[in-house]
Amino acid sequence: MKFTNVRLVGFKSFVEPTDFEIREGLTGIVGPNGCGKSNLLEAMRWVMGATSAKALRGDAMDAVIFAGTTMRPARNWAEVILTIDNSDRSAPAEYNEHTTLEISRRILRKEEGTQSIYRINNKEVRAKDVQLLFADASTGANSPALVRQGQVAELISAKPQNRRRLLEEAAGVTGLHSRRHEAELR
Numbered sequence: 785m786k787f788t789n790v791r792l793v794g795f796k797s798f799v800e801p802t803d804f805e806i807r808e809g810l811t812g813i814v815g816p817n818g819c820g821k822s823n824l825l826e827a828m829r830w831v832m833g834a835t836s837a838k839a840l841r842g843d844a845m846d847a848v849i850f851a852g853t854t855m856r857p858a859r860n861w862a863e864v865i866l867t868i869d870n871s872d873r874s875a876p877a878e879y880n881e882h883t884t885l886e887i888s889r890r891i892l893r894k895e896e897g898t899q900s901i902y903r904i905n906n907k908e909v910r911a912k913d914v915q916l917l918f919a920d921a922s923t924g925a926n927s928p929a930l931v932r933q934g935q936v937a938e939l940i941s942a943k944p945q946n947r948r949r950l951l952e953e954a955a956g957v958t959g960l961h962s963r964r965h966e967a968e969l970r
């Protein structure tokens with residue numbers, strides 16, 4: 785499962801539709817302060833089903849929608865579309881007939897609250913379906929492959945116990961610990 789393109793529309797600072805082609809060997813993004821590097825990574829987490837507003841550096845879910853500037857009015861919706869090459873059939877078996885997967889998430893700003901619409905190849909699905917697709921492929925919004933800004937500094941300056949927690953999270957053993965704890969209580 786290779787990510788080949790990510791398209792942002794009205795997402796944070798990316799007000800105009802913006803495509804990022806993801807080529808083999810890409811390991812980092814550079815650019816001046818405030819140009820949108822972190823926003824791009826957040827868009828990737830978001831389209832994979834991230835639901836924590838804090839992890840997306842906003843107080844509310846609709847903080848991902850372009851909020852407007854003195855020059856441009858705010859938008860009422862945002863969308864991120866992730867294109868995946870599945871020609872190696874590494875996505876869950878139910879997607880085997882698709883050599884390309886297009887995962888999209890759109891959010892609408894409404895008076896009665898915001899609402900996300902998820903689609904896989906244009907078919908509306910639940911957030912859970914998108915999260916499971918990535919979890920089964922051992923990646924997703926919490927993947928240790930996506931390193932948040934400040935996360936490295938956090939690791940260096942953390943107290944030993946907290947540093948261990950961060951490393952265990954990255955190693956994917958946090959789930960095992962909670963299951964052991966549960967077993968010991970019985």
Ligand code: ATP
Pocket residue numbers: 795796797815816817818819820821822823824847848849850851852933
């Ligand atoms: P740095 O190098 O400082 O980490 P960066 O490239 O990671 O910078 P981002 O944090 O991705 O930059 O982008 C910050 C910019 O995005 C700010 O100018 C901020 O105003 C803008 N921004 C964030 N959310 C929104 C929003 N909802 N609407 C419009 N602009 C937004």
Ligand code: MG
Pocket residue numbers: 821822823933
């Ligand atoms: Mg940043």
